[in-house]
Structure formats: C-alpha cells, structure tokens
Amino acid sequence: MDQIKKEKRYGRLYNQIKDLIEKSSNNPFSNMATINAVLYHKMDYFFWTGFYLLQEGRLQVGPYQGPLACIDLAKDTGVCRAAINRFETVIVPDINRFPGHIACDSRSKSEIVIPLKNKDNEIVGVLDVDSKELNSFDTSDAKWLERIVDLIYP
Numbered sequence: 001m002d003q004i005k006k007e008k009r010y011g012r013l014y015n016q017i018k019d020l021i022e023k024s025s026n027n028p029f030s031n032m033a034t035i036n037a038v039l040y041h042k043m044d045y046f047f048w049t050g051f052y053l054l055q056e057g058r059l060q061v062g063p064y065q066g067p068l069a070c071i072d073l074a075k076d077t078g079v080c081r082a083a084i085n086r087f088e089t090v091i092v093p094d095i096n097r098f099p100g101h102i103a104c105d106s107r108s109k110s111e112i113v114i115p116l117k118n119k120d121n122e123i124v125g126v127l128d129v130d131s132k133e134l135n136s137f138d139t140s141d142a143k144w145l146e147r148i149v150d151l152i153y154p
Contacts, residue, residue, distance in 0.1 A: 001045065003140060010144035013042055021151050028118075031152045033063040039129070039148070040065035047108060047132045051116065052080050053125035059084070062125065070104040078102035080126045083113040087123065089142045093135045105130070112137040114145045119153045 001009070017038050021031050032051045040049040050064020052073060059073040059080055073080055077100040083090045092111045095101045108130035116125040127149050131137065 006140055007144075009042070010140070013038055014144060014148055017148055018151055021154070028152050029063060035127070035148055035152070036063050036065045045131045045133060045136045046129055048105065048128070048130040051125050051127055053116075054084075054123070059125070066130075067105050067107075070102060073102055079111050079113045080128055083115050083126050084123050087115060089114045089146060091137045091139075091142060093137075095130075107132050109134045110136045112141055112145065114142070114149050116149055116152060 017035055020034055020038075025031050025034070036049045036051070040046055043049075046066075048064065048066035048069070050066065050069060051062040052059045053062040057075070059075070061069045061071050075081065076085065079090055079092055079095070079098060079101060082098075090111075090113045092098045092101075095103070095108060095111050098111075110131045110133065112129050114127040115123045116127060118124045127145060129137070129141075129145065
C-alpha cells in the first residue's frame with residue numbers, strides 16, 4: 001500500500017474507532033476488542049492483531065483477531081517484551097533477524113509492537129501486529145497505531 005493511501009486509511013480508521021469508543025464504551029477491554037476487529041478487517045496486510053497484557057508480571061494474551069496466539073510469552077524475550085523494556089514502539093522488518101523472537105505462528109514475517117499505557121502512564125501491555133510479508137510496517141504505522149492505542153484509556 002502506498003504511503004498516501006495508507007495515511008488516508010489510517011485517518012478514516014482512527015476516526016471510526018474514536019467515534020465507536022466515545023459513543024458507547026467505558027471499558028478498556030471492549031476498546032481493545034473493537035480496535036482489533038477494525039484493524040484486522042480493514043488493513044489487508046495485518047495477519048494477526050492483538051493485545052498482550054501484563055498480569056502479575058506475566059505477559060498474557062488478551063483480545064485478538066487472527067490465528068491462535070501464544071497464551072503466555074516468556075519474560076524478557078521477544079518483540080513484545082522489547083517494546084515494554086524500551087518504553088517505545090518496536091518495528092521489526094524481518095522477525096527471523098530479531099534475537100529471541102517468539103514464533104507463535106510460522107507464517108508471520110514482520111511485526112510492530114506498541115506499548116499500551118493506562119491513565120497513570122504505566123505500561124500495562126502492548127498492541128502486537130504481525131504480517132505475513134517482510135517489511136510491512138513503517139513510521140506511518142507506528143504513528144497511527146500509537147494514536148489508536150491511546151484511545152483505550154481516555
């Protein structure tokens with residue numbers, strides 16, 4: 001998808017998600033589920049879209065769309081933990097070149113992970129998006145997905 005088309009699509013999706021959440025939700029889990037459904041069905045290169053949430057120090061799968069997910073991710077390994085430990089979005093053009101990558105589905109080739117912060121600005125999990133293609137994600141994806149994730153805890 002070219003950059004202009006991508007930016008326009010993200011803008012429309014952001015407005016759609018924002019409108020859905022503002023009109024009817026006061027529940028972060030409902031917001032996560034809504035975000036997953038919209039992104040998974042509207043972004044053709046998103047193979048898996050979901051949240052991993054910190055639960056008593058463990059990073060466990062939350063609401064998601066796509067193939068079966070790993071339930072519990074090992075501590076301090078993988079892209080999701082890297083995003084948490086670095087306190088920033090991590091873009092991985094080729095997951096086979098990321099040390100310690102956790103392969104929940106061998107069809108995934110690239111990934112982006114966005115930290116999820118609560119109202120107190122504490123990281124409580126991540127949004128994880130996988131693609132079956134290499135080099136699927138860029139700074140445009142990061143910018144818009146960060147904005148979308150910020151809608152979860154208004």
